[in-house]
Amino acid sequence: MPSLGRLHLITDTRPGRDPLAVVRAALPVARADLVVQVRVEDSATDREAYDLARRVVDLCTPYGATCLVNDRLHVALAVGAAGGHVGADDLPVDAARRVLGPAAVLGATAREPGAAVAAVAAGAGYLGVGPCRPTATKEGLPPPIGVAGVRAVAEAVDVPVVAIGGVTAADVPALRAAGAYGVAVVGALSTAADPARATAELIEALTC
Ligand SMILES: Cc1ncc(COP(=O)(O)OP(=O)(O)O)c(N)n1
Ligand SMILES: Cc1nc(C(=O)O)sc1CCOP(=O)(O)O
Numbered sequence: 001m002p003s004l005g006r007l008h009l010i011t012d013t014r015p016g017r018d019p020l021a022v023v024r025a026a027l028p029v030a031r032a033d034l035v036v037q038v039r040v041e042d043s044a045t046d047r048e049a050y051d052l053a054r055r056v057v058d059l060c061t062p063y064g065a066t067c068l069v070n071d072r073l074h075v076a077l078a079v080g081a082a083g084g085h086v087g088a089d090d091l092p093v094d095a096a097r098r099v100l101g102p103a104a105v106l107g108a109t110a111r112e113p114g115a116a117v118a119a120v121a122a123g124a125g126y127l128g129v130g131p132c133r134p135t136a137t138k139e140g141l142p143p144p145i146g147v148a149g150v151r152a153v154a155e156a157v158d159v160p161v162v163a164i165g166g167v168t169a170a171d172v173p174a175l176r177a178a179g180a181y182g183v184a185v186v187g188a189l190s191t192a193a194d195p196a197r198a199t200a201e202l203i204e205a206l207t208c
């Protein structure tokens with residue numbers, strides 16, 4: 001299996017956003033270093049999720065980029081995505097692994113070392129760890145765990161740790177020093193005036 005991309009672009013499907021425009025801008029810059037996680041609003045229908053994910057798979061394929069689907073693993077399977085990401089309100093990690101199969105990319109959210117070790121034992125291939133900072137993108141999150149929280153998880157597991165939550169390119173050096181393999185972002189790309197340039201800044205920080 002090819003190595004996991006370090007920059008995870010999570011689609012922003014809130015009203016007024018154009019997630020496919022952001023994906024199109026990021027792909028030529030980040031190429032195989034990009035993972036696009038298709039994440040839709042809870043109110044979106046499966047058909048809407050499917051239509052978006054199918055288009056993202058088609059966009060990613062020529063660049064060797066990876067498409068994952070958040071939460072809705074049946075959509076991941078239906079569009080031929082590389083895998084999915086689950087958290088505490090989704091299928092348990094072992095069930096998600098059974099659904100996706102042994103070769104799929106499966107990420108799980110873990111906010112502290114105990115949960116991280118359990119998720120890996122259950123079949124997670126990478127962990128989404130956060131929130132690193134306060135973020136307005138998702139409601140109902142626990143308080144930020146900061147760089148120290150990311151370090152605690154990274155020291156507890158031997159799978160890639162992907163830091164999430166209010167992350168910008170300026171945070172990347174400290175997160176990498178703490179053991180993060182990559183970062184997952186919504187706002188840093190979807191609200192950027194120039195998403196291609198913002199992608200380049202993130203990739204430079206992640207791969208230098
Ligand atoms: C890379 C990454 N990390 C964490 C999350 C959050 O997943 P979850 O806790 O299931 O919350 P929702 O995204 O489903 O609202 C993620 N999506 N990606
Ligand atoms: C979807 C999501 N999950 C998080 C978690 O900590 O589990 S933080 C988050 C939102 C990330 O968006 P932004 O990069 O704009 O802060």
Ligand SMILES: [Mg+2]
Nearest residue numbers: 071086087090
């Ligand atoms: Mg989820």
